[in-house]
Structures are given as structure tokens and as C-alpha cells.
Amino acid sequence: MKYLNEINKRKSFAIIAHPDAGKTTLTEKFLLFGGAIQTAGAVKSNKIKKHTTSDFMEIERQRGISVATSVMTFEYRDILVNLLDTPGHKDFAEDTYRTLTAVDSVVLVIDCVKGVEEQTKKLMEVCRMRDTPVIIFVNKLDRDGKNPFDLLDELEELLNIRVRPLSWPINMGKDFKGVYNLYDKSFVSFAANRKATDEDIVPLSDLSSKEVDELFNAQDAAQLRNDVELIEGVYDTFDKQPYLEGKLAPVFFGSAVNNFGVKDLLDTFVEIAPTPRDREASTRQVKVTEDKFSGFIFKIHANLDPRHRDRIAFLRVCSGKFERNKYFHHVRLDKDVRFANPYSFLAREKNIVDDAFPGDVVGLFDTGNFKIGDTLTEGEDFYFTGIPSFSPELFKELVNKDPMKTKQLEKGISQLTDEGVAQLFTQHNGNRKIIGCVGDLQFEVIQYRLLQEYGASCQFNTLPFYKACWITGDKKKLEEFTRFKGANVVQDKDGHLVYLAQSEWYLNTERANNPDIEFHFSSEIHK
Numbered sequence: 001m002k003y004l005n006e007i008n009k010r011k012s013f014a015i016i017a018h019p020d021a022g023k024t025t026l027t028e029k030f031l032l033f034g035g036a037i038q039t040a041g042a043v044k045s046n047k048i049k050k051h052t053t054s055d056f057m058e059i060e061r062q063r064g065i066s067v068a069t070s071v072m073t074f075e076y077r078d079i080l081v082n083l084l085d086t087p088g089h090k091d092f093a094e095d096t097y098r099t100l101t102a103v104d105s106v107v108l109v110i111d112c113v114k115g116v117e118e119q120t121k122k123l124m125e126v127c128r129m130r131d132t133p134v135i136i137f138v139n140k141l142d143r144d145g146k147n148p149f150d151l152l153d154e155l156e157e158l159l160n161i162r163v164r165p166l167s168w169p170i171n172m173g174k175d176f177k178g179v180y181n182l183y184d185k186s187f188v189s190f191a192a193n194r195k196a197t198d199e200d201i202v203p204l205s206d207l208s209s210k211e212v213d214e215l216f217n218a219q220d221a222a223q224l225r226n227d228v229e230l231i232e233g234v235y236d237t238f239d240k241q242p243y244l245e246g247k248l249a250p251v252f253f254g255s256a257v258n259n260f261g262v263k264d265l266l267d268t269f270v271e272i273a274p275t276p277r278d279r280e281a282s283t284r285q286v287k288v289t290e291d292k293f294s295g296f297i298f299k300i301h302a303n304l305d306p307r308h309r310d311r312i313a314f315l316r317v318c319s320g321k322f323e324r325n326k327y328f329h330h331v332r333l334d335k336d337v338r339f340a341n342p343y344s345f346l347a348r349e350k351n352i353v354d355d356a357f358p359g360d361v362v363g364l365f366d367t368g369n370f371k372i373g374d375t376l377t378e379g380e381d382f383y384f385t386g387i388p389s390f391s392p393e394l395f396k397e398l399v400n401k402d403p404m405k406t407k408q409l410e411k412g413i414s415q416l417t418d419e420g421v422a423q424l425f426t427q428h429n430g431n432r433k434i435i436g437c438v439g440d441l442q443f444e445v446i447q448y449r450l451l452q453e454y455g456a457s458c459q460f461n462t463l464p465f466y467k468a469c470w471i472t473g474d475k476k477k478l479e480e481f482t483r484f485k486g487a488n489v490v491q492d493k494d495g496h497l498v499y500l501a502q503s504e505w506y507l508n509t510e511r512a513n514n515p516d517i518e519f520h521f522s523s524e525i526h527k
Helices: 004-008 023-033 053-068 090-102 118-130 148-159 210-215 218-234 240-244 262-272 403-418 440-454 475-484 504-513
Strands: 010-017 071-076 079-085 105-111 134-139 162-165 167-170 178-181 186-189 201-203 248-253 294-302 311-319 328-330 335-337 343-346 349-352 361-366 375-377 388-390 394-400 423-427 433-437 458-462 467-473 489-491 497-501 517-520 522-524
Touching: 004 010, 010 023, 010 090, 010 118, 010 262, 023 071, 023 079, 023 105, 023 134, 023 262, 071 361, 090 118, 090 294, 090 388, 105 118, 118 148, 134 148, 134 262, 148 162, 148 218, 148 248, 167 218, 167 248, 210 218, 240 248, 240 262, 248 262, 294 361, 394 403, 394 440, 403 423, 403 433, 403 440, 433 440, 440 458, 467 475, 467 504, 475 497, 475 517, 497 504, 504 517
Parallel strands: 010 079, 010 105, 071 343, 105 134, 134 248, 162 248
Antiparallel strands: 071 079, 167 178, 178 186, 186 201, 294 311, 294 375, 311 361, 328 335, 328 375, 343 349, 343 361, 388 522, 394 433, 394 458, 423 433, 423 489, 467 497, 467 517, 489 497
């Protein structure tokens, strides 16, 4: 319990959204309020655009920024906030899914014009798997978007979560007047291209007062009273407990680009968001208050710049105290390792840290020792559970174009798939290697890196598979299934059996014909 004070000072969360919902802008404003950057615009845009092969160094720079700014630490109101910015681009969704395993809560950004989009649903499913507490920020109110009540209905219906607005917009687009804070009963007036300062906040504890009529025209005042009455009548009063259990999402409205509504969100976040929690491990539950250190690797990033062959493994501290130059036990390799230069991150600057506590994220230089899901402890043997591998959507066969470089190709593809860039499947009774990815861009990155970093040239041949399903069940039934479906059954890197279905129809047929076998769309690393 000796680190309780440090634990209670920390909150770690990820910002997630469909691309272009305003995630990077919101991150930037958080850093601005936290005093981490002096002017907004210091975080470069991390939109990854599709380039031709000749533009690869550009992708690398883009990705470098996207990843280097992905872990940021700043202080706000005496709370140390660890913010993980995730790539919105669907080709890098796997990276985002894993980042969600390392945080205690999430801020989900929704574009008020487009509402809930495809990628938003997928990200929310991952939050639902772990009951992660979610705060929703409806962005871009300076544009004409959907009716706020329609948006709330859409959120509840499509994201499968109860919502409760804690702030409410007065009009939007050209007529946007500001936001009424239902949590602390105050109104913040809006003016474009101007920072919302404390002077703009007007306390409004009683909406029936004359003050409301003086602030707005008659129509807006009546509308606000009706809306608030409807909200109080339809939605339960806000309760912190269901939020912490992941059953209720508070909703805020604002415009990140105009720095509007962000302070409300941040103030409420540091008040209600959970501090680091206990975590399930393979042998027991690891209490966050334990004195002995433990943590796991949730992301590995190899710098794509060939001049710096450095890999950074991102470690989430789960219990105890991480110390620089101290030996820790690497459970999978069963050896002790120490780190001379562990990093903490602030925007794109890296600072060497001497110690870190539960909730913190530390960057470790990696010479190839780590895989995603690896656990470090002070000697005890266990690993953290709940770090998922998701079913890829694109499949290509890896074909070696230079037989003299077979060894380099094997080593390269093994290391790259350790990073979680893609998944490697091997034909059940052969050497055929199949790579599964979430997005097309990944194949180009792999091909380029195999050539640049390992000197191995390869090509990818598209395969007509629709989904990969991990299969579990009775051993005898699985052997029988494998014998009949040899061409469609492969093994993943951990030796688990995977069925590759050609189409949804084939998958449904096999499920119906084999009731004793379970088909899973995600597998747990180390299961």
C-alpha cells in the first residue's frame, strides 16, 4: 500500500474516434490546458494518407509522428494524466484495439455532422468487452449537424450503452450560442476563433430566472428550458458508479478546434475518471496496491528509419514501482532484464524516467526481446490476460522472390508479426505462410520493411478468404475437422488452430454442421 498516494494521483485514458472526428485537435487542446505545449498546433496532424510506394519515407514520418505523439503525460489540477492518442485510420485499428487494454478509461469523439460511424462501432465493441468507462465528446458544434436528441438516441442504439448528457448545446452551426453545463449548472457562451476563458462562464442554477431571458432571445431561452426539462425527465440523474462499471456514458458537447467545451470535459474527467485498477492475470488477480512491480507490453514500435534500428516497447505499469537500472523478470523468456534509459513521453519529446507507478506508460528500448503481451515482474511467473488478437479481414500468401534469402525472410516476418503489424498463419501441414491484416496499407509496409531492414524481397498473392476464426472444442472433433478441411485450417504463431472461411455462407454452414466446435473472432494472446 506504500504507493497509494502515487496511484490516486494518476489517470490514464485513450482518445478514440473514427478518422477526422477531431481526435488530434482534442488531444492538442488537452495538452494546452495541461500546460504541456504553449500553442495549439504543436501536435502534427497524424492523418495517414495512402501514398504510392515511392512515398514510403513520408508514411514513415507520418507514422512516426502518430506513434511518438501517441503517449503523452501532463499534469492538470494535481492529477498526472497519461493520454494515449490512437490512430483513427482503420488500417491501423489493431494497434488501437491493443492500446485500449492499457488504459483505465476512454474518451470517444463523435462528429456531430456524421454521427456514429463504422469504425466507432468497432472501437466501442472493444470497450464493451472490458467494460471500460467511456466519456463521449460530441465535436464540431460550430457546424450544422444532427439534432442533439437524435444523436443521443443513435449513440444508445448503435453503441449499446446508456448515455447521460452533462452539457447541452444552445443551437449549432452559425447560430451556436454556447453550452449549458448540466453538471455544475453554468453556461459558457461561444464566440468563434476565441478561447473560452473563465470570464465567459455564467452560473445559472435556476433556469426559470430572468437572467436566462436576458442572456438569450425568447426562442432560445424557451428551447433551453424545454430541453433541460426533457433531459431531466428522460435520463437518470448522473451517477458515478454505473459510469465506472462501463454501463453509462456521460456526454459533452463542444468544438475542439475553437477550444470550446474542452475544459468542461477535462474538469469532469479528472473528477470522475477511474484511478488505475486491479488486473486479471493467468494465476490470480494482481492488485494495483501491491508493493512488487508488474507490467505488460501492449505495443511495440520499430522506427522505420533504417539509420536508427531502434524498437521501442510500450510498458503499462500495473502494480508496484518500476525503477531504472533495476533487474526485472521477463516471464516468457525466463530471464532477468534491466533498462538503462526508460522513457516517458510528452508530445514528441522523450524524457528519461527514474521511476514509474501504476497507470504510467514507459517506453523501453528493445533489441528484439519483446512480443506484445509479454509480462515483466519481480520474479513471480504469471502473465496478464485480456490482450486480444482480432480476426484479420485481408489475407495474402507470402511468396519468397529470392530463395538465397530464405533465412532473412523467415526472421523478418517473424519479428514484424511479433510487433503486431500483422498476423502470421502457417498451413497446418506445410510451409505455406499466410499473412492476415486489417488494412491494405499494412502489406505495403511489410513488403518495404522486409526489403529495407532484412534484405528479403517477397511478393503477396491475394487469397479469397473472408474471415479467420479461432476454433476450440473437443480434441477428437477438431482433428476430424482438420482432416476434412485441411486446405482451410492453419495455425497461428502460438500454435492455435484457425479456420479460414471463404465467405459468410461457408462460415455459417460449418458452424451449423459442427455444433461441438466453437468459432471465435478474436483470440487471446497467451491463451
